Amino acid sequence: MKLVTYIAKERALPISSGRLPKEARIGWVQEEMIVDIGLAQQWAVFNHGLPKTQILPTDMQCFLETGSQGLETLSQVAETVDGKDLRSLQVEGKLVARSMQTVTLLSPLPTPRSFRDFYAFEQHVKTARAKRGLDMVPEWYEIPVFYFSNPYTMIGPEAAVEKPWNTEELDYELEVACVIGKAGKDLSVEQAMDYVAGFCILNDWSARDLQRKEMKVGLGPAKGKDFATSLGPWLVTLDELEDRRSENELDLTMVARVNGQELSRGNVRDLTYSFAQMIVQASRNCPLQPGDLIGSGTVGTGCILELGTDVHRWLEPGDEVELEVERLGVLKNKVVDSSC
Structure with missing residues (x-):
C-alpha cells in the first residue's frame, strides 16, 4: 500500500515544519484517490459488518505503533472497500475518499521519532x-x-x-x-x-x-x-x-x-x-x-x-x-x- 498523511485543501492552514495540523489524517492511495483510513473503517463496520476488533488511529505515528495487527486490520478494511465506487462512499456526510486534487499531502511521517x-x-x-x-x-x-x-x-x-x-x-x-x-x-x-x-x-x-x-x-x-x-x-x-x-x-x-x-x-x-x-x-x-x-x-x-x-x-x-x-x-x- 501507499500510505499518506494528508489534509483537505479547503481546511488547509499555514503549515510550519515540526507542527502537524490537527486536521491532518492518514489514508492510502487507490485509483488516483486518497482513501481515509479511519472513515473507511467506519464505513466497512457499519455497512459490511466488518468486526471492530481495533480502532485504527488517524495519525501515522500511532498507526505504526499498532504493528502487524494494525496492518492486518487495514488490509481487511481495504479488501472491504475494494471494487466499490469510492466517490460515493460516505460516513455521516463525510467523504471516505477524495481525489488527489482536493488534498494536500504532508510528509507521510510528519515527525519521526x-x-x-x-x-x-x-x-x-x-x-x-x-x-x-x-x-x-x-x-x-x-x-x-x-x-x-x-x-x-x-x-x-x-x-x-x-x-x-x-x-x-x-x-x-x-x-x-x-x-x-x-x-x-x-x-x-x-x-x-x-x-x-x-x-x-x-x-x-x-x-x-x-x-x-x-x-x-x-x-x-x-x-x-x-x-x-x-x-x-x-x-x-x-x-x-x-x-x-x-x-x-x-x-x-x-x-x-x-x-x-x-x-x-x-x-x-x-x-x-x-x-x-x-x-x-x-x-x-x-x-x-x-x-x-x-x-x-x-x-x-x-x-x-x-x-x-x-x-x-x-x-x-x-x-x-x-x-x-x-x-x-x-x-x-x-x-x-x-x-x-
Missing part, C-alpha cells in the same frame, strides 16, 4: 571527499556510518523550502529512506527487513558552505542540514516492492531533476551497505522504535556537490527540485526566499 541518515553509497562518498581533497578512509569500509538529523524539519511534497539566509551554496540530495515499523534491538541482517514498515523518497537539503566549515571541526554536519528535509510523497509498504527485491537488495531507479532538467541518475541497488546492514548498525546497543527514520545517504551523482557547478549552479529561490524513484513516486519542492 528519530532520524539517522547514513553515508552508504561509495560513489558519493568518494566524490564528495575528493572535492575536499580527501582520500577514502579504511574505516568507511568496516562499518556503515550515520549522523543524527532534526526530525522536526520534515516537510512533504510540494512544500516550499526556504533557502537559509546565510548560505550561498544550497544543494539537494537524492536519497531513499525506510521507516521502522516495530521495536527491536541488536538485530541481525536476517531479521532486519522484518522491522521495516515501508520506504519513501528523501531529500536531505544541504547548505554546503555551512557544512564545509562545520566538517573542518570534525563534529558535523549540523546547521548545514538543520533547516529542511523532504519526505514523501507516500510510504510504500514492502509488499509493493517484492518483485524488485533480491534478498536485501532493492532494484529501483533514482532520478533528480532541477527545473525539468535531469541532473542525477542512480539505483538503490548501488548501495555499498544494504538497508538491512544499516538497520543492524542502528540497532546495536540501542532499541529502534516504530517511527524511526533511516536514510540511505546520497546516491552517486545525486547532488550538485558531486556534479560540480559547471554542470549546475547552486540552488536559488524559484528553482524546483524533483526527485523520482521507481515505485516510490515523485517528491517535488520549490526553493523560496527565507522569511527571516
Whole structure:
C-alpha cells in the first residue's frame, strides 16, 4: 500500500515544519484517490459488518505503533472497500475518499521519532571527499556510518523550502529512506527487513558552505542540514516492492531533476551497505522504535556537490527540485526566499 498523511485543501492552514495540523489524517492511495483510513473503517463496520476488533488511529505515528495487527486490520478494511465506487462512499456526510486534487499531502511521517541518515553509497562518498581533497578512509569500509538529523524539519511534497539566509551554496540530495515499523534491538541482517514498515523518497537539503566549515571541526554536519528535509510523497509498504527485491537488495531507479532538467541518475541497488546492514548498525546497543527514520545517504551523482557547478549552479529561490524513484513516486519542492 501507499500510505499518506494528508489534509483537505479547503481546511488547509499555514503549515510550519515540526507542527502537524490537527486536521491532518492518514489514508492510502487507490485509483488516483486518497482513501481515509479511519472513515473507511467506519464505513466497512457499519455497512459490511466488518468486526471492530481495533480502532485504527488517524495519525501515522500511532498507526505504526499498532504493528502487524494494525496492518492486518487495514488490509481487511481495504479488501472491504475494494471494487466499490469510492466517490460515493460516505460516513455521516463525510467523504471516505477524495481525489488527489482536493488534498494536500504532508510528509507521510510528519515527525519521526528519530532520524539517522547514513553515508552508504561509495560513489558519493568518494566524490564528495575528493572535492575536499580527501582520500577514502579504511574505516568507511568496516562499518556503515550515520549522523543524527532534526526530525522536526520534515516537510512533504510540494512544500516550499526556504533557502537559509546565510548560505550561498544550497544543494539537494537524492536519497531513499525506510521507516521502522516495530521495536527491536541488536538485530541481525536476517531479521532486519522484518522491522521495516515501508520506504519513501528523501531529500536531505544541504547548505554546503555551512557544512564545509562545520566538517573542518570534525563534529558535523549540523546547521548545514538543520533547516529542511523532504519526505514523501507516500510510504510504500514492502509488499509493493517484492518483485524488485533480491534478498536485501532493492532494484529501483533514482532520478533528480532541477527545473525539468535531469541532473542525477542512480539505483538503490548501488548501495555499498544494504538497508538491512544499516538497520543492524542502528540497532546495536540501542532499541529502534516504530517511527524511526533511516536514510540511505546520497546516491552517486545525486547532488550538485558531486556534479560540480559547471554542470549546475547552486540552488536559488524559484528553482524546483524533483526527485523520482521507481515505485516510490515523485517528491517535488520549490526553493523560496527565507522569511527571516
